[in-house]
Amino acid sequence: MNNRSIRYPQPLAQGDMIGVAAPSSGVGESLYHYLEESKRNMERLGFDVLESPSLRHNIKCVSASKEERAEEMNEFFRNPNIQAIIPPWGGEFLMDILPLLDWEALKTLPPKWVMGYSDISTFLFAYTLITGTASAHGTNYVDLRSNALDPVTARWIDVLQTKYGGQITQSSSTHYQSAWKPESPGFNLDTPSRWKQLGHSEDADTAVSFSGRLIGGCMDTISSLIGTPYAPVQSYLDQYCADEGTIWYLESCEMNAGDIYRHLWQMKQAGWFAGVKGFMFGRPAGYSDTADFNFTDALSSALGDLDVPVLYDVDLGHVPPQLTFVNGALGKVAYENGRGSLEMAFV
Known part of the structure; x- marks a missing residue:
């Protein structure tokens, strides 16, 4: 038998806050409109949005130093008002923050949904393996800026709203x-x-x-x-x-x-x-x-x-x-x- 059970975050609900952090690449000024469009859609769905301090920066493929990026992720996990973390997109060097994350805290803090792909899967992979917490490999924040998502992409919200013990088919x-x-x-x-x-x-x-x-x-x-x-x-x-x-x-x-x-x-x-x-x-x-x-x-x-x-x-x-x-x-x-x-x- 399995020695432990996977931890699942609470289902995402209207009124919840989504943290938008950039643990890999950030967003340059010319693409700020992507963030604004995604934020409007999140608010239309009933969610609040909190951006990390480094989100709207991008130099040499990253939003900030590895120390700053790691601390922003640590802080988002510690923040009891944030129920999910959805980065804007991937990047190249997320691995740099892994040694700086507070893994002992991540094992014991209430689990939160983290969703993304590409370099974000570097974190998702480590997070699930190390802490036994479920994580969501799916579309990123800026790709949720469309008012009319296709039927496959649109299921992201159904997945994150599934309860422990529940099932969902895509x-x-x-x-x-x-x-x-x-x-x-x-x-x-x-x-x-x-x-x-x-x-x-x-x-x-x-x-x-x-x-x-x-x-x-x-x-x-x-x-x-x-x-x-x-x-x-x-x-x-x-x-x-x-x-x-x-x-x-x-x-x-x-x-x-x-x-x-x-x-x-x-x-x-x-x-x-x-x-x-x-x-x-x-x-x-x-x-x-x-x-x-x-x-x-x-x-x-x-x-x-x-x-x-x-x-x-x-x-x-x-x-x-x-x-x-x-x-x-x-x-x-x-x-x-x-x-x-x-x-x-x-x-």
Whole structure:
């Protein structure tokens, strides 16, 4: 049996305060209108917004010094008026703040929802592994500035409003965005979506289901934590996943096929995939093949001998839209003929 239970934050409710901190990149003056548009939408939904002091700064890829960024996150966790923390977006160097966070306090303070992706998954990953607290890998603050969110993105609020003991199911998108158009709020979903199963042709009639506790993030950033105190994966597997196993959800940004293979190889050698029941990979962003070695070659080379289902081109990560994945939740994935669903139980 599991030795401990995952801690889940209280469901987000109208009247709650959302803290907008920038533990990685901040927002320069030319993009302040993104923050204003997102704030208006949050207030329209009934939430108050509190910005961190460094949010509206960005120099050399970060909002402030690592000491300032860490203290702002520590303060937001200590602030009893803040129920959720949603950074504006990711960045490059969130790992610098991990040694400066008050981890002992984060283990005992009331849990709070933290949501984001890209470099924010560096924090989410460490936060769940170290403290046993659920965290939400999903859309970022500035992408919530549209008045009319697509059906997949819009489920973020339903996920964060799910109670302990509750369940929520999300379904795959019908279309995804082929290119970024940041000048327009919302996503330009212009290309038909189709989830795929490794080892089967794209038009094959296939079906598969698998379940396990969810964990994952952006491979570009979480892989940098291998061998550090901020990725106690084995402890997480032993304490929370001994009965159910895991579902790893992963995505990449700026990696070619060779990079993806090397990162997955390193994760596997570090023991991260012990007890895995299945994988979900997002549509790769900034991607290119390596000679005659492509994305599916990378997945097959790294994971083919594990004999578990591998889904790819899933709604996850840098190619919108994306489902909201909760680290620590008990997930059940159902896939059939290019469509899929993710059921999460907060237990």
